[in-house]
Amino acid sequence: MEWPARLCGLWALLLCAGGGGGGGGAAPTETQPPVTNLSVSVENLCTVIWTWNPPEGASSNCSLWYFSHFGDKQDKKIAPETRRSIEVPLNERICLQVGSQCSTNESEKPSILVEKCISPPEGDPESAVTELQCIWHNLSYMKCSWLPGRNTSPDTNYTLYYWHRSLEKIHQCENIFREGQYFGCSFDLTKVKDSSFEQHSVQIMVKDNAGKIKPSFNIVPLTSRVKPDPPHIKNLSFHNDDLYVQWENPQNFISRCLFYEVEVNNSQTETHNVFYHWKKYDIYEKQTKEETDSVVLIENLKKASQ
Numbered sequence: 001m002e003w004p005a006r007l008c009g010l011w012a013l014l015l016c017a018g019g020g021g022g023g024g025g026a027a028p029t030e031t032q033p034p035v036t037n038l039s040v041s042v043e044n045l046c047t048v049i050w051t052w053n054p055p056e057g058a059s060s061n062c063s064l065w066y067f068s069h070f071g072d073k074q075d076k077k078i079a080p081e082t083r084r085s086i087e088v089p090l091n092e093r094i095c096l097q098v099g100s101q102c103s104t105n106e107s108e109k110p111s112i113l114v115e116k117c118i119s120p121p122e123g124d125p126e127s128a129v130t131e132l133q134c135i136w137h138n139l140s141y142m143k144c145s146w147l148p149g150r151n152t153s154p155d156t157n158y159t160l161y162y163w164h165r166s167l168e169k170i171h172q173c174e175n176i177f178r179e180g181q182y183f184g185c186s187f188d189l190t191k192v193k194d195s196s197f198e199q200h201s202v203q204i205m206v207k208d209n210a211g212k213i214k215p216s217f218n219i220v221p222l223t224s225r226v227k228p229d230p231p232h233i234k235n236l237s238f239h240n241d242d243l244y245v246q247w248e249n250p251q252n253f254i255s256r257c258l259f260y261e262v263e264v265n266n267s268q269t270e271t272h273n274v275f276y277h278w279k280k281y282d283i284y285e286k287q288t289k290e291e292t293d294s295v296v297l298i299e300n301l302k303k304a305s306q
Contacts, residue, residue, distance in 0.1 A: 032100040033057050034112045035066065035082075042090070044163045045170060045203040046217055048118055049085040050096045055111060062102040067110040071095045078104050087201060089217035091128075093119045123214025126151040129158070129183075129206050134220045138229045139191050139252040142220070144173075145184035146206055149213060157209045160185040164202045191252065199223070228253055231260070 033055035040050050054064055068084050069076045071094065077084065078101075088094060095117035099110030127149040134144035144160060160173040173185035189202070200222055207215040231247040238244075249258065 030059055030062070030102070031109060032059065032062060032064070032102060032111045034114050035098050035100055038098060038114045038116045040096070040116045040118045042118065045161060045205045046089055046219055047085060047087055047203070048090070048094065049083060050098070050116060051083045052098055052114070053082065055100045058100065059102070065101050065104055066098055067101055067106075067113075068096055068098045070097075076106070078106060087203070087219060089219055090118070090120045090215075091217050093117055120217075121215045124149075124151050125214060127213035128216040129213070130216075132204065132206060132216050132218045134202065134204060134218065134225060136189060136220075136222060136226045138250055139226065140189070141186050142189040142202060143184060143186040144204060144206075144218075145179070145182045146216070147182060152213055156213065158183055158185075159207055159209055160187075161205045161207075162187060162202055164189075165200050228258060 035052040035055055038050065038052040040048065042048055050068075052066075058064060065078050065080055066082065067076070067078050070086070075086075084096060084098075086094075095115055097113040097115045099113045101108050101110040129146040129149055129152075132144065132146040134142050136142050142162075146158075148154075148156065158176060160176070161170050162173060163170045171187070173187045175187065176183065176185045178184070202220045202222065204218040204220060205215055207213060229250040231250055233245065233247045235244065235246040245262065
């Protein structure tokens with residue numbers, strides 16, 4: 001008896017779906033052994049690096065991937081590398097948990113997670129400096145300031161260290177100063193030709209020479225703490241009730257990097273007791289060959305007698 005062609009095709013399809021008479025579902029992924037020799041170290045001032053070795057006795061059919069996250073399951077990551085790093089101020093304890101698995105699927109259950117932590121330097125927390133902050137002035141130097149800790153001697157001699165990716169080693173800031181209650185230090189920081197330089201950060205640490213206070217750390221993103229110098233006013237003129245202000249950009253900046261604010265205060269003439277109130281202004285740019293000057297046109301000046 002001959003089987004119809006369609007029936008033969010259906011019979012072959014059923015055989016494939018049934019797995020040749022074996023069990024119905026696919027076998028669950030095998031859980032791998034945990035990673036080994038997990039260690040942690042610190043480079044520069046605030047770069048924390050974890051490294052580990054592959055698990056012993058892993059399945060030969062498994063292409064190993066490593067699942068990791070920081071405390072409270074933050075910043076989950078699945079990658080083939082046996083290392084992970086983070087740039088973080090070492091003012092608090094930070095831990096990393098790592099496990100091995102055979103795929104990039106986050107729903108796959110990894111091996112037993114192995115944890116390694118690093119703690120901040122020892123010392124009285126009340127002795128560490130507070131309100132540590134830094135500003136990059138005019139893309140030429142960085143100025144940092146801080147307040148002494150509560151449990152600090154008035155004659156404490158502070159030292160500030162800094163590092164960024166363009167430096168081969170950690171540098172010490174030499175220009176320590178005091179302004180009122182604040183201490184501070186400034187160091188040269190000029191923009192380099194590296195196109196990614198502005199995406200970098202500066203790592204900062206402040207401690208004392210005698211080692212009596214707890215070190216304090218900070219990471220300063222270069223793009224978020226920039227303060228340009230004031231522009232240089234080239235021309236100020238007043239014609240037909242319109243005021244014109246022309247200025248040059250601060251050194252080291254191009255025009256498209258800056259937003260300008262123009263504030264015109266009420267003024268009183270010596271001969272007439274009259275105040276001028278600026279009601280409206282527009283900002284536009286005037287292109288020249290070598291530089292960009294910005295010109296403000298302030299219109300509708302109305303005089304109001306007092």
